[in-house]
Amino acid sequence: MLNDAAVRMLGRLPMVLWLTAMWAVLWGDASPGTLLAGFGVGAGCYAAAKLPHLPVRLRFRPLRAALLAGRILLDLLTSSVQMAYYALHRPGRVRGAIVAVPLRTDSDLLMAMVSGGLSLVTGSQTIELDREGGVIYVHGVPIRGEGDVPRLRRDVRRMEELFVRAFGSAADIADFEATEREMDAARAAGRGER
């Protein structure tokens, strides 16, 4: 009983620490008194909101995460310049595409992160996420023709891989690689038949 409660408390600790950090930043002061008050307010808010306890099973790899952050910033910047160009130059002729991309990860949190990350970068935006089938539907611009569709698909898959490798647990990564091999094999078999 006590053990259960302790595990629950520990699971909530990261969120409360984050709330405390935010409190300290907003006060512009990291003295022990402020931190203590922040911890109290954070814990109180968390308890009052009765948020469900999520079983967060994520690892954090700083180097990979930095790589991902750099990638996102770069993509954000280039897609902004691109969108700025199209906003001024014949926006009426810009076409898009909605592609279905089967995801290789099966973790709820990673899927949510991927779909959020995609909405940030390279002219892509998540439209729909099929949780059961593990398929993400992404709208991308600009698409100049059929040739750009595989590029969009590749971008989505690359973003997924970056997220999984930055935040996935060892099990998530193993799962991801197994599914990838399966998909590659299926694709190779499909090509062989044709």
Next chain:
Amino acid sequence: MTAADWATAILLPLGALFALTGTIGMVRFPTLLGRMHASTKPDTVALLLILAGAAFRLPDVPTALPLALVAVFQFMTMPVLAQTLGRVSYSRGMVVAEHLVTDELEEVLEKRRAETGEAGRGPVDGQG
């Protein structure tokens, strides 16, 4: 002018420029999804640049940290908003098929409709 002044003098107008193009895009793009792309990305970059420019005007790091919080929350909320709007606009049939090269979601929905025998209304395609 100090280096901090120069940083602000470059970052703030650049941010304003991105915000301007985002808004121009929002007015000029013909489709809702195109407008979403035009408004979400340049606006995020614009906000980051303006926050960075403003940070150089502040005396020290602790006073500038709340600006970083603004950026963090922008990154957390923007994709949720974009996704919600995209999803709603699609299910309400506001995605115009002539601006799409392919639409694999519609193909799946059609298949699903055929399976359930339901005559649902898909996105606008000119024939529905």
